[in-house]
Amino acid sequence: MLIAASIRSLLIAVCVFVAVALVALIPRTFTVTVDPDYWLVPDGRLDWQAYGENIRSFAANFFENGSLGTTRYGEPVGPVVVKALLLSLPVIAGALSVGFLLGIPKGIFDYLLSRTRFSVLGSGTTWLIQALPDFFLLLVVRWYLIHHPIADIRFFAREGWESLAIPIALAAVYPIFYIARITSAAIASEEGKMYVKTARAKGMPDHVVFSRHVMSNAAGRVLTHFMPLGVYILSSLLLIEALRNVPGASYRMFQAIDYNKVTASTGNAEPGVIIGIAFGFMVLVQLFHLIGYLARRRFSIR
């Protein structure tokens, strides 16, 4: 039963990967005609011949030479993809860790406040900040650090502590407040349960009840959100990297997609990079899944 389920999810993962590859390999050629009024009329209809040729040559290259092709600069794709992923990985790991390390205490704090009349300060601020669009915070931070430099912090740093601290701080904002919300809700629902009341009635000190019973069960609930948070961070990473001009995994893929307003330059699409990074993302997401699952198992044994 378990084996059937894992085979099925593996099959779906393969289908997904093939679907992404097929979309990435669509040829970017288009024809332009001039109509009688001298307007340029572009035509982007799919050229099936070219598409088939793209797929065939890519597959041949992949299965025979084990390579994903070359980037627009002529380098082999493999090392470029690995480099891009390695640039992003510390930021993702940092943002996830900071998210949980700061989010859980904030959630506990929110819950404790919610029973007083200052509850707005707790869950109110949490809700407000996680409802804001991420690009808003990004633009404000970029504006502020450029126009009012504090202590020589460089927004666009590529090495030094700022190169990690700034993107991690930016990427961790939403996770912190999202986890705070989840934690607060999980604690609230655990507190109402019978075993907690029993423990309290039996005279167990409050903090022991809290840490031994409430928190460990709530922790299991909170950790189910590890994977969706990881995926969210991958998504928000695109804007952070784009605005800081860092070719991490997300932004490098965006560059490889080569969406361009000035269409003369759409010769730069790199399907190999897109496919390579997409594969990297899938592996990462499976890793998040695994970590979340293991962490949950460790906590909900009791």
Place this chain on the structure above:
Amino acid sequence: MKKNVLLWIGGGMTILLFAIALFGSYLPFIDSELKEERFRMHDGHLLKAPYDVSWENPLGSSKFGVDNLSRIVVGAKETLLIVFAVSLLRYAIGIPLGLLARRRRGFAHALLTFLNQLFSSVPALLMTVLFAAIPFFLFSTGRLYWMIGIMALVEIGRVGYIVQQQAAALSGEAYMEAGRASGLRPFRLFKAYYLPALLPEMVVHFCLDLGKVLILIGQLGVLTVYLNPGSAEAGMNNDFEFVNTAHDWGSMISDHVPDLNFGHFGSIMIPVFAIVYAVMAFSLLGEGLRRKFNRNGPGA
């Protein structure tokens, strides 16, 4: 009874937003034709666009002299239409798909799982840009509609998943069993049993989804992925550049992204603030509705 503050604030903000979108163009100080005014005489001095904040331009003007406040107001209708189109499409397809998949087996469930996996392995934003770059969509005249479809498609999995979970939970209820035992056809079961029970949650999620779509539009704007690039202007050598003729807020952001390279943040923050306001309005409304439905209990 404790007043539902969130609902009042959210409702008020949303109504104001709709009022601006529908009637704003008719206000006397709004230039609904969005005329360009590249030069202006003021006190005997010749001024060149962009103009500073003044009584004539309460929020300043663009590089071509179009009043920013007018542009925001005129663009509100376009933006809201796009947002509603995307959300409605998501739910129109997501709800039936989720309902059909409630037993967690069969074709609908496989399709839903596939869609969810597809758009969670590669982040939604990147998938949207990947689809948007395909020449068939990029150069078609109906590009805006394709983009609406793409933006809707990318999150259908999430909507369907939520509906599936809730429908699965509902299936176990006694009155559902009664309905099935009476021999009701699936369609009637959906219409008379599932939908009324799911409706409150769906309304809340729909409001929050409006906010999410608007955030997506804003993100695409920052990445200069235009939703509706407008006419093409010829360059040399048979190439051409899209010239933006749309006024939705996402396109406004894209128009001003080059200003960031010169350190001019003022012009880009205007549409950004408009988006933040609208997102807050929808989120507050959604949260307010959620509190209201939770207070009244299920079956409201």
